[in-house]
Amino acid sequence: MPLKTMVGAVALLASLAGTAFAGDTPKLTELSPDGKDACFGRVYDAAHLKAHPKQKVARIFFFYGYDPVSRPNEEPGPGADTSYNAFIATTVRGAKAPEWAGGWCNHESEDGKTGPIHCGMDCDRTMASLKVDEKGRLIVNDVSPDLYLDAGSEDELGEAEYDRQALGKEDDNFRLDPMPAATCKAEFARVDPIDPALGPPLRERLKPDQAFCYGRDYDAAHLGSHPDQVTQSIRVFRAPVELASFAAGGDTANWPDGADLTISVTTRQKASKVTQTYSCQGEGDQWRCAASAKMSDLSCDITQKEVFLRRGANGTMMLANPNSSLPIVDLCSKAADGETISDDKIYRLNPMPQSACAP
Template identity: 85%
Template sequence: MTFRAGEWKTVAGAGFGVALLGLLAGTAVADDALKLRELSPNGADVCFGRVYDAAHLKAHPKQKVARIFFYYGHDPVSRPNEEPTANAETSYNGFLTTTVRGAKAPQWAGGWCNHESEDGTSGPIRCGMDCDRTMASLKVDDKGRLVVTDVSADLYLDAGSEEELGKAEYDRQALGSEDDNFRLDPMPAATCKAEFARIDPIDPALGPPLRERLKPDQAFCYGRDYDAAHLASHPNQLTQSIRVFRGPVELASYASGGDVANWPDGADIAVSVTTRLKSGKVTQTYSCQGEADQWRCAASSKMSDFSCDIAQKEIFLKRGANGTMMLANPNSSLAIIDLCSKASDGKTKSDDKVYRLEPMPQSACAP
């Protein structure tokens, strides 16, 4: 079992004040979405873009951007994922994507685009981002082209990245000194949607998200049993058998306190493992929430007592191809070892990091 960094996200949550501020700002601009008649006279989603040819790029060696598209309208980036449907709508109304020379995929940023005047109906158009950053300033020229200015070199980087990365790496990741003052031609909205789809192409084999496959009132069972040949070829793997399931106990817990509108947030799952080290299986409960394209599940003490705080012990679930489920255990958070022992500190040291699990009859997950 291999684990590739970057495939599983461990995202820190925003503080309540920051989250509330973003919510209030988003609410304020959501009602004004698509009101910029200079960009969209009829209120429909619009697209502007440009692909630079070799001659232009040769004449502008300090311009890194080879492709650039701006989309004003409803979110072209997000698609059905594991987050509750209540969180599906974004308040952004402006989306910028660029592909630099030699890159295989675009990068993108989203923001709120509005007039800077007090009444919000006149003056320059500024697209702001979180943390009071500017994504771009916009205007339409007399030929109907969108002029995009004030694009910062660190558009896709965190504040303070130059100090953190060092000058050489910062210069490599940042946009170039000539990456500004773009003039983009009007294009069909479908062109922008296709460009944004290049950022993270959909794999049809993955099918619907887990939150759609697995219903709030539905029991399920996924697992895998490793044979002698597999274990012989993976001597550092401790797991002989693993099950991930929701049964009567987990269903009753959600029925008594869960919010179906926010499914899968608050869903309990159980994970049973049998290892080479112990006879019999050990079962641990986790409480999950949807986060991007995964379920983030923190160990819970609901069903057992612990001498330590196990809430930081997290596993991650993702949909796999052809109806399978992937489980990641990057930080020693499965009960293959004592979760309160020193052996559970830090990253998983054994070859028990990622599992590909098959759907099984519910009887295979019986206690």
């Protein structure tokens, strides 16, 4: 994912916080008789697409089971319940990667065990209706043209742009063949391919009881080419204080949720370091870290001041500061409100010896 969308992933993953949980939903034996992940899919050939000119979808896959999109990431390990138990991915003609949506499926009946299968999404939207035919194929219908668009997007985008982004008039009543679960997982992996240079996620690279230090000192040449950058030196670290805090009240099973880290910054205007503690949680493939008052003496509520950590290539770490959330300014000041307007938005940090992050 490009760096400019590093923080945008937060909105995407936040949509997973639905009110129905896979663990609370009766298992659909029609889709998965053995209770395991189930996959259905179809790739349309040129002859079919020529005969259906108003069908945009060239590839479609439906997956019933645990989240196939997030993959091993910064959230708790495999097997944890998520809000969704059903996922659909479609690739339209000419597209290089699929679009996808997640939801939850259950029977439309009081006992939740009989009747038609309905798959819903957030905001009371419908993903699809399902049934399995006599040959074990999955029939997917009631697919909305704005499956991947926001509610009310037709009015916001205008008719022409809506028609361009929405699914086609014949993108419904799909007949999908049963396939190995690995086939669906490979298809969903095309949504956001993993860069091998990134290595393991931070939650595996950085252990709960492990101190670390990442940072960067910007030289005159860099600062000269970035006149709007305030930061001269920056450190991101966990030291004995942060380790002791997690050891006293942290839950290693849900690592990195509850992990404290400290960010220290020296600006061009100030020779002394300014530090701020943040409390983190795993979210997708990044850590979302909110400013904490644990080791600060601030008069305002700073819990909405957030930064985001993501693994960079070849052992580096990326730090995003989208909303003036670093101590380059007083987090309680008006200058800290709104989006960061300087060049202090994205930092590529290198691993450093722990002594480089000493208070």
